[in-house]
Amino acid sequence: MRSRLGWALAGLAIVVYTLLPVVWIISLSFKQGDDINNKKFLPTDWSLDSYRTVFDTNLFTSALRNSIGISLIATVASVTLATLAAYAIARLQFRGKKLVLSTALAIAMFPTIALVGPLFDMWRSLGLYDTWIGLIIPYMSFTLPLSIWVLSAFFREIPWEMEQAAQVDGATPWQAFRKVIVPLAAPGVFTAGILTFFFAWNDFVFGISLTATSRARPVPAALAFFTGESFFQQPTAAISAAAVVVTIPVVALVLVFQRKIVAGLTSGAVKG
Amino acid sequence: MASIKLEHVTKSFGEGRPAVDDVSLDIADKEFMILVGPSGCGKSTVLRMIVGLEDITSGDVTIGDRQVNDLPPRERNLAMVFQNYALYPHLTVYENIAFPLRLHRTSDDEVRERVSKAAEMLELTEFLDRKPSQLSGGQRQRVAMGRALVREADAFLFDEPLSNLDAKLRGQMRTEISRLQTRLGITTVYVTHDQIEAMTLGDRVAVLRKGVLQQVDAPRELYEQPVNLFVAGFIGSPPMNFLPARVTESGSLELPIGDIKLTPDVASRVSGHDLLIAGVRPEHFEVASQLDDDRLAEGLQFTAHVDVIEWLGSEQFAYIPFEAPDEVREPLAELAKELDSEQLRTQLVVTLDAENRLSAGSDADLWLDPSRMHLFDPATGDNLTHGHGTTAESTSSTDTVIGSEAASSSSS
Numbered sequence: 215m216r217s218r219l220g221w222a223l224a225g226l227a228i229v230v231y232t233l234l235p236v237v238w239i240i241s242l243s244f245k246q247g248d249d250i251n252n253k254k255f256l257p258t259d260w261s262l263d264s265y266r267t268v269f270d271t272n273l274f275t276s277a278l279r280n281s282i283g284i285s286l287i288a289t290v291a292s293v294t295l296a297t298l299a300a301y302a303i304a305r306l307q308f309r310g311k312k313l314v315l316s317t318a319l320a321i322a323m324f325p326t327i328a329l330v331g332p333l334f335d336m337w338r339s340l341g342l343y344d345t346w347i348g349l350i351i352p353y354m355s356f357t358l359p360l361s362i363w364v365l366s367a368f369f370r371e372i373p374w375e376m377e378q379a380a381q382v383d384g385a386t387p388w389q390a391f392r393k394v395i396v397p398l399a400a401p402g403v404f405t406a407g408i409l410t411f412f413f414a415w416n417d418f419v420f421g422i423s424l425t426a427t428s429r430a431r432p433v434p435a436a437l438a439f440f441t442g443e444s445f446f447q448q449p450t451a452a453i454s455a456a457a458v459v460v461t462i463p464v465v466a467l468v469l470v471f472q473r474k475i476v477a478g479l480t481s482g483a484v485k486g
Numbered sequence: 487m488a489s490i491k492l493e494h495v496t497k498s499f500g501e502g503r504p505a506v507d508d509v510s511l512d513i514a515d516k517e518f519m520i521l522v523g524p525s526g527c528g529k530s531t532v533l534r535m536i537v538g539l540e541d542i543t544s545g546d547v548t549i550g551d552r553q554v555n556d557l558p559p560r561e562r563n564l565a566m567v568f569q570n571y572a573l574y575p576h577l578t579v580y581e582n583i584a585f586p587l588r589l590h591r592t593s594d595d596e597v598r599e600r601v602s603k604a605a606e607m608l609e610l611t612e613f614l615d616r617k618p619s620q621l622s623g624g625q626r627q628r629v630a631m632g633r634a635l636v637r638e639a640d641a642f643l644f645d646e647p648l649s650n651l652d653a654k655l656r657g658q659m660r661t662e663i664s665r666l667q668t669r670l671g672i673t674t675v676y677v678t679h680d681q682i683e684a685m686t687l688g689d690r691v692a693v694l695r696k697g698v699l700q701q702v703d704a705p706r707e708l709y710e711q712p713v714n715l716f717v718a719g720f721i722g723s724p725p726m727n728f729l730p731a732r733v734t735e736s737g738s739l740e741l742p743i744g745d746i747k748l749t750p751d752v753a754s755r756v757s758g759h760d761l762l763i764a765g766v767r768p769e770h771f772e773v774a775s776q777l778d779d780d781r782l783a784e785g786l787q788f789t790a791h792v793d794v795i796e797w798l799g800s801e802q803f804a805y806i807p808f809e810a811p812d813e814v815r816e817p818l819a820e821l822a823k824e825l826d827s828e829q830l831r832t833q834l835v836v837t838l839d840a841e842n843r844l845s846a847g848s849d850a851d852l853w854l855d856p857s858r859m860h861l862f863d864p865a866t867g868d869n870l871t872h873g874h875g876t877t878a879e880s881t882s883s884t885d886t887v888i889g890s891e892a893a894s895s896s897s898s
Contacts, residue, residue: 378539379572381559383586383633393585397576 243454250450264455274456276428277436284346284432285414288353293407296361301391303362304369318359326356330423337424344426353414361406368402369395404471415464433460488550488640488673489515490536495545497531505531507697513675518667520688521677524826528697529677530645536675537643538562549640565634566643570650571626573618580614583632604635624655641673648683660686681721693717715867718765718860719821724803724835730814731764731861742808743788746856755870756861761813765860768837774851786854795846804844806834817864
């Protein structure tokens with residue numbers, strides 16, 4: 215009984231510790247004008263002004279559009295490629311399989327900041343600087359390794375007999391893959407997709423280094439350029455509102471796919 | 487409907503002994519063929535080569551009059567039931583059964599009709615909306631069969647379909663498969679390591695050992711006329727007893743339990759051999775007191791020390807240990823290893839009527855029918871009396887008590 219109480223208290227402490235900044239940002243985003251200096255946790259007057267400001271600012275709306283577009287395209291492309299690659303790695307015996315896997319892992323271990331300089335130079339000479347594709351490519355190359363590892367672990371769990379049964383039933387290898395293997399690996403595909411989306415959505419380093427204008431600048435980078443409504447005021451409230459807005463899709467995604475992620479993160483580890 | 491023909495089919499995985507070595511098998515249209523053998527004998531590989539999941543290293547596979555060596559599985563029009571059923575867990579039972587039809591773009595109406603017909607046949611109608619994970623083992627097995635049934639395939643292939651079921655269900659499904667096959671009259675190849683399935687289901691049984699075909703025959707022939715030591719030891723439960731047998735110059739056979747006079751025909755067959763292995767089925771022994779004098783005179787009467795008794799209600803097994811010379815012990819130990827069993831001691835197993843009140847640790851008066859005995863060459867394992875009815879007539883009954891020595895040494 216006492217140990218259960220102890221656990222509950224410890225859990226509560228952790229929840230408070232992790233959620234406090236989030237609640238603080240939400241609270242800030244509802245404060246109005248000078249109210250951010252009211253030295254209280256909650257706003258004196260609840261107001262949606264900051265949100266209105268944020269959505270009226272071209273800087274933010276174009277950044278939001280960029281973020282959504284870039285993240286979605288990077289996710290779909292990365293997961294599609296990773297699914298095919300992981301299937302090949304799990305099922306086929308070919309020379310250099312180990313090499314592919316270890317190279318993939320090595321790529322994931324590179325610190326992103328080390329690549330920003332070369333990419334910046336390359337993208338400028340290639341004309342990819344400040345474009346969507348200029349961000350999609352690095353996002354894909356950084357998320358593919360992890361996706362391939364997650365997915366190949368999944369495919370390995372699926373018994374060979376599944377495809378063989380499908381083939382005997384009259385399926386071509388492609389049909390067997392699409393109708394049997396992909397649905398069975400769905401939790402893995404979702405896991406990989408969500409991890410990729412988070413990476414692209416939350417990225418700041420590439421976003422700020424490889425873009426110059428609102429043409430391709432994603433939200434995390436755009437927030438740094440945020441000035442708010444008035445030049446004479448700290449845009450804290452507006453930045454908070456923007457932060458809340460960009461957090462919503464992530465939270466929504468996690469809630470919707472929660473069960474699939476949990477299945478995905480654990481089912482690769484233990485058989486059953 | 488089609489016949490299946492294998493001609494000199496060989497499969498090797500890289501170096502070493504081929505997994506399937508020069509197997510030729512003619513499976514007639516509508517025939518129920520069983521492939522049986524201990525684990526690792528290549529029986530599943532043969533099946534997978536027929537269905538196309540495994541490439542053929544050399545040889546020919548013909549289905550109907552089509553050579554299918556290089557055709558992918560989907561073009562062979564065969565239906566297969568896998569050992570672990572391989573049901574699609576994300577689809578309902580209905581869609582699982584309909585899967586092959588969907589791939590062939592069958593109209594919805596026809597799919598419904600054929601699936602419900604198959605479901606009815608297998609008594610699955612009430613489970614059609616469930617997912618495979620909600621079914622019991624037996625039901626899953628029936629779904630796997632349903633998926634094969636809707637196909638109108640040229641032949642059914644079963645890969646140890648009952649090995650994941652418990653004993654009672656296995657018996658029921660065995661009857662069900664047999665009934666279904668008779669009813670549909672479809673060519674069937676069935677792989678199993680279970681000899682009861684092999685004996686009860688098949689029109690013919692093919693016994694494989696280390697990738698080499700040993701004997702293809704009807705179950706009865708296989709049981710009564712095994713071609714070699716391996717088939718003799720593999721078929722039958724409890725297995726055939728193997729005794730060391732020395733051929734004497736006077737033309738009789740010296741067994742640990744007594745001497746038997748060989749008929750001239752058999753004597754000529756075994757001439758040139760000194761030591762043989764005699765094979766006697768456990769049920770070819772009787773309790774001497776239950777037989778009349780005429781019958782007793784036809785066989786070999788002996789007294790033996792019974793070590794252990796297993797009483798099963800319908801029958802009982804008596805175990806009688808004996809000593810065997812090394813020349814015989816060696817091939818027998820090897821055989822036991824191949825058959826996935828462990829021969830701890832050389833012993834006789836005798837099946838007796840359950841009525842007999844025998845007790846373990848006592849001596850019993852037994853009688854052996856020598857006409858049902860087989861003689862094997864210990865070096866090659868060949869059955870020297872194959873295709874021959876009677877083996878021997880007994881000369882005289884002896885009063886040798888075998889096993890007493892072993893029993894006393896173990897008790898001390």
